[in-house]
Amino acid sequence: MEEQISQAKELLQMSDLQKKEEAVRILIDISKQGNQEATTILAKCLASREGVTPDNEDEVKWCIKTSEEEKRLHHAVEEMYNSMKKDGEDKVALQDINDALKKAQAKLKVRMKNIDRSTIIFTAFMSLNIIAVKYPITTACTCTL
Numbered sequence: 001m002e003e004q005i006s007q008a009k010e011l012l013q014m015s016d017l018q019k020k021e022e023a024v025r026i027l028i029d030i031s032k033q034g035n036q037e038a039t040t041i042l043a044k045c046l047a048s049r050e051g052v053t054p055d056n057e058d059e060v061k062w063c064i065k066t067s068e069e070e071k072r073l074h075h076a077v078e079e080m081y082n083s084m085k086k087d088g089e090d091k092v093a094l095q096d097i098n099d100a101l102k103k104a105q106a107k108l109k110v111r112m113k114n115i116d117r118s119t120i121i122f123t124a125f126m127s128l129n130i131i132a133v134k135y136p137i138t139t140a141c142t143c144t145l
Contacts (some may be wrong), residue, residue, distance in 0.1 A: 001030055005037055012050060013025075020051030024060065029065040034072035039063055080104075 004026055009044035024045055030038035043064050045051050052060055063071070119137045 001033070001035055004030055005035070008038075008041065011044070017051075020045075021053060021056070022051075024051035024053075024056055028056065028059050028063055032071055033075045034068045036068055039068070091097070097138075 002091075008023040008026040008030075011019045011101045012024070014020065024042065027042050027045070031042055042060050046057075046060050046064065066074075079094060080100065084092045084098075084100050
């Protein structure tokens with residue numbers, strides 16, 4: 001993404017209007033994935049009207065007003081939808097959606113088990129630390145070899 005942002009910045013420096021529009025298209029695509037830098041540049045483009053046209057203005061405004069988290073979620077859903085589509089089809093079959101949801105649910109269960117184990121270990125560790133702070137060991141211990 002860094003490379004694409006650099007490319008867009010270079011295109012915005014050019015005097016050719018088509019290059020500026022191309023830069024805005026690149027920035028829109030990156031911003032839709034939740035990139036804050038691309039969104040900031042788009043806001044500047046909108047303010048200066050650089051590369052912003054009637055055709056892309058709504059998308060630019062959407063990128064600016066939509067939170068980065070919401071854009072990431074939207075992008076993830078779009079990616080998931082596109083991964084379920086069969087070659088050459090614009091629609092996804094209900095069975096494909098159900099299969100994808102079952103796979104995602106199975107992965108989530110595995111992750112939750114791992115999180116649960118980690119949470120239990122962390123909670124136990126923190127409990128021991130609290131006990132150690134509340135009830136410090138007051139006797140000295142010496143070890144000899």
